[in-house]
Amino acid sequence: MAAVGIWVISLAMGVGAVWIYAATPGQPATGEVIHVDRDLSLVPGRVNVVMVLHPECPCSRASLSELERLLARHFDQIAATVLFIGFDTVSSPAESDLWKAASRIPGVRVQLDAAGDLARRLGAMTSGQVFAYDQRGILRFSGGITASRGHEGWNVGIDAIDAIAQSQTPAITSTDVFGCELW
Amino acid sequence: MPTETTTTNAAVTSEQPFDLAATTEKLLRAHQLEIWTRTDRLFAGLLAFEWLVAMAMAFWRSPYTWSGDVSRVHPHVWTAVFLGAAIVSMPLFLAFRCAGQTMTRHVIAVAQMTMSGLLIHLGGGRIEMHFHVFGSLAFLAFYRDWRVLITASAVVAADHLLRGIYLPMSVYGIANASILRTLEHAGWVIFEDVFLIGSCLRAVREMRRIAENRALLEHSYHDVERKVQERTAELKNAQDELLKAARTAGMAEIATSVLHNVGNVLNSVNVSATVVSEKLKRSEIATLTQVGGIMAEHREDMDAFLTQDDRGKVIPGFIVELAECIGDEQKMVMAEVENLSNGIYHIKQIVAAQQAMAKASDFYTMVKPASVLDSALSMQSAIRTSEIEVVRNDAPCPDAMLDQHKVLQILVNLLSNARHAVLARREGERRITVGVSPAQLPDGPGLRFRVGDNGIGIAPENLTRIFSHGFTTKKEGHGFGLHSAANAAREMGGELSVDSAGPGKGATFTLDLPLRKKVEQEIPCKAA
DSSP states (O other): HHHHHHHHHHHHHHHHHHHHHHOOOOOOOOOOOHHHHHHHOOOSSSSSEEEOTTTTTTTHHHHHHHHHHHHSSSSEEEEEEEEEETTTSOGGGGGSHHHHHHHHHTTEEEETTSSSSSHHHOOOOOEEEEEEOTTSOEEEEEEEEEEEEETTTTOHHHHHHHHHHOOOSSOOSOOOOOOBOOO | OOOOOOSOOOOOOOOOOOHHHHHHHHHHHEEEEEEEEEHHHHHHHHHHHHHHHHHHHHHHHHHHHEEETEEEOOOOHIIIIIIHHHHHHHHHHHHHHHHTTTHHHHHHHHHHHHHHHHHHHHHHGGGGGGGGHHHHHHHGGGGOOOHHHHHHHHHHHHHHHHHHOOHHHHHSSSSSSOOHHHHHHHHHHHHHHHHHHHHHHHHHHHHHHHHHHHHHHHHHHHHHHHHHHHHHHHHHHHHHHHHHHHHHHHHHHHHHHHHHHHHHHHHHHHHHHHHHHHHHHTTTHHHHHHHHHHHHHHHHTTHHHHSSHHHHHHHHHHHHHHHHHHHHHHHHHHHHHHHHHHHHHHHHHHHHHHHHHHTTTTOOOOOOHHHHHHHHHHTTTGGGGGTTTEEEOOOOOOOOOEHHHHHHHHHHHHHHHHHHHHTTOOOOOOEEEEEEEEEEEEEEEEEEEEEEOOOOOOHHHHHHHHTSTOOOOOOTOOOOHHHHHHHHHHHOOOOEEEEETTTTTTEEEEEEEEEEOOHHHHSSSSSS
C-alpha cells in the first residue's frame, strides 16, 4: 500500500512537472510597431495575421493548427503570412515539416526571413509569435494562439483575433507565447 | 491489501448440505476473479504498448527543442521515457504478482488515465487524442467493477481541477476559468460513466444469475452423480449376487455335464463289462473242467483210455479245439477289457478335466485329429453291438493343437446321440458317418469334425433350440449333452452346428475348431 502511495505521489509530481513545463511561456515580443506595408506587404482591406516560426520548433505545430482553424472561420476577412526564420546552421526552412504544413493551408503566404531581420524588427522572441493587424494596418494583437506549449485548443489569443476579424474590440491585446526560443 | 481467495472449484460434495447462496457467491467470486485476472493481464500489455507509442510519438513529433540555431533533446522525449516508465511500472508489477486483486485494478485505472494525459500532452492536445480518455474508461469497464471507473474518473477530475486552479490556461485556454468549466469537462466523463457503471452492474447481476444457475446445475450434477454411485453400488452388489448364483448354477451345470459325459462313457464301460461277463459265463473253460474230470477218472489207465476208449480217443482233438476256443475268448475278453480300461481312463480324464477346469486351465496338446475320432468311436462301443454301420470319411489332416478331452467329450456326445437317432428307426439300415477334415473357417484355417446319421432327423423348429440348456427330444434325455458340447466348442473358439433335412431324414453335426498356433501352447491361455 505504501509503495502504491509513493507511486501515486511520483506520478503526480511527474505530471505536475510536465504541465508546468507546458504552461511556461516564452519571452514576449519586444519590438516596435513597424511600418507593415513596407516590410510585409500586407493585404489591404483585410485583417492581416503574421506568425513568426522557428522552422524546426515542434511546439509551433499547434500554433499552425490554430492558425489554420482561424483562417477556416474567417477566410474572407483574414490574410495570413507565416514568416520562417532562416538559420545558417539549420537546414533550409523550405525543407522543414512546418514550412510544408504552412504551405498547405489555404490563404497562407509563406515567407522566408533569411537572417531573421524582419522578425527582430517585429520584436518576435518566441516561435509562434502572432501579430494581428486590422483592416487599416494597425497592430491590434500580439502574442501566442495556443493555451500552452504545443497544445492545441481554444484560447484567448484565438478569441482576440476572432474579434478583430469581426471588426470588434478584442478583450485582450496580448497573450503569452509558447514555443522555442528564436534567438 | 485485500485478497480474493475464491476457488474455481465450488463443487458441492455430497457430504455437505447444499447452500445455494454460498455456492452462488463462491462461483460468482471465481468468475469475477477470472475476469479481473484476465483484464489485469490485458491492461499490462496495453500499458506497455502505450508506453512504446508514447516514446515513438515523442521521438517522431518532438525529438528536439530549439533555442535559435541550437537544439537539445526535447523534454517530451524524457517525459515519454521516464514518466511513461513510472506510469507502467507499478501496474505491470501488480498485474503479474497480484493479478485479480482489488488494488491492482485500481492502480491500473490510475495508470491508464495518467497515460491518457501523457499521450494527450505528447500529441499536442489534439481533440482526437482526448478520445483516449473515453476509450480507456470503456476498456476499464471490462473489469465489470464500477468502482474502477470511479477511480479512473477521479484521476481525470483531479487533473482538471488542479490545473483549472493552478494552470487554467493549459487546460481551458483562459486565465480565469470558472469551476463550471471543470464540471463541463468532467460532465462528459460522468456521462460515459453513467452508462458504463450501469453496464457493469447489469453484467454483475447477469454473472450472479449465471453463477446461481451453475450452482443449481452443479448441485444437480453431484446429486445425480451420488445417485449414480449408489445405483452403481447396488448394481455391483446385485451383480455379485448374480455371479454367485451363476457360479452355483454353473457348477451345477458343469456337474450335470460331467455326470452326463461320465454316463456316456459308463454306457460303453457297461457294455464292455456285460460282454466280458457273458463271455466268461459262456466260457468253454467249464467244458475243460469236465474233460479234466473224465481224465482224472482214468488216471490209472490213461494210455488205454486214450487209445481204446471211444470217449478217450476224441479227447486230444477236443482239447486242441477247446484251446483254440479259449484263445479266441481270451482275445475278445482282452479287447473288451481294453475298452473297459479306456473307458475308465476317459472317466478319469473327464474328472481330471473338470477339476482342472475349476482352475481355469486349458489342455492343448498336439494330437492326430483322426486318432481323437478313433478314441471317441472306441468309447462308444455300444455302436458296435447295435448293428450300426460306421462309415469313416476322413481327409488327410495335419497334427493339431487340440484340447483332446474336450473334443472327445463332444464327439462321444454326438456319437451317443447318433446311436440313439439311428436306433430309433424302425426299419432300414442304420448308419453313422464320421470324419474329420481340414477346413477354412472365417477366422483362418481349422478342423471340421462331422458326425452324421440316417436316424430320425430333427424337425426344423428344433434346429435353433437343440443346443439350448434342458432341450431334448429323447424320452430319457436331460438336454445337457448338446448344450455342454456347444459350450465346450465355444470355449475352444469353435462352433458346433447341426443340419437336418427334417424328421426321418437324418442329421449331421459339424464341429468346427480353429487351429491353434504352436506358440500359443507355450503361453498360458488363461491365468489361473
